[in-house]
Amino acid sequence: MMGQATSYYEGSTSLKPLRGDCTRKHKEDPEHHCYYWKCAVALGVVLAIVSSAFVVTVSAVLLLMRPSDALVSHAVPSLAPPFASSPASLFVSYCPKKWVGYGGKCYYFSEEEKSWNASQHFCSSFNASLAGIDTLQEKDFIMRYAGLVEHWIGLRRESGQPWKWVNGTQLKQQLFEVRAEGDCAYLSDVFVSSSRCYSVRNWICSKPDAYMKAKKNVMEGE
Template sequence: MLSHDLISKWELDFAFGIISLYKSHPARVTPPDSPAACCPEHWIGYHGKCYLFSEDEADWTSSQHSCSSHGASLAWLDTLKEKDFLMRHKGYLDPWIGLRREPGQPWKWPNGGGGECAYMYKNTISSSKCYTQRNWICSKPDEFAKREIT
């Protein structure tokens, strides 16, 4: 017959055996300074920028204010690859982006409201009245890119 002390010792040794097994084969953890860990929670990183795809709807100006509250702005596009990335991730939504223009003026990437405002529609960029309620995409440089710039 086994004594209680012997059973407890075996369970304790078994527990340490499992712990030592994990210690000898540690899981790969992303270090905090790596590029994969540079965007805030719920943001998606791509080529040095972080993107937040809103679930809410607002007019263009309110969308820009929401992005500003996160230290970001409505998304701007630097490359066709970036446009393709955003098109894939926006899903069926038609979100605001940062491109806008005053009537009769060229398109520009601003930080204000009014005028005609751009949004992503299917596989292209379209425009509508800025008071229309839409989802939006915020963007900002990721932390890793910020450290390399400064």
């Protein structure tokens, strides 16, 4: 028994130097640790490059998808109602700041009140006139945009004479009826009425937009 125990102990003791030699061998082998360190550094560099490329690609795609601010600032989209059939309403209207584009025209809706004559003078200073109405679709658009506020439009008559627009053309009876007995017409939220020209109201100016104006100039040049 004692011999066997001694032999086992001696056998166990004889293995210790072997483990110590193996451990010492790995500790003294710098190439083994250097290999894994280089692999880790290389993997980190590759991941950094891939991440940077992904961020740059996503940023470029988002930049291309964003609309041009220059076009948005100068182009006022046409606010045509869904039932508008005018071909000109399919174009983008180019109008001055604070003017609204629709159907080839630019409209200015005032925030203050003036008499009919003073309102027309204001519009003339912008190469425009008090708004004329050519179609029922245009009338519906103006009434909807103006809301509940009454606005002067470019329609007037002399005593006992028919209604005429500021450009001298006569109002078509099938377009709408002017109510009341005044000499200057204004637009309410539901109908067109009239009153004394010296009374004060908001007003609406209109003029051809840049597209229609350029088209007209080309046609006149021909």
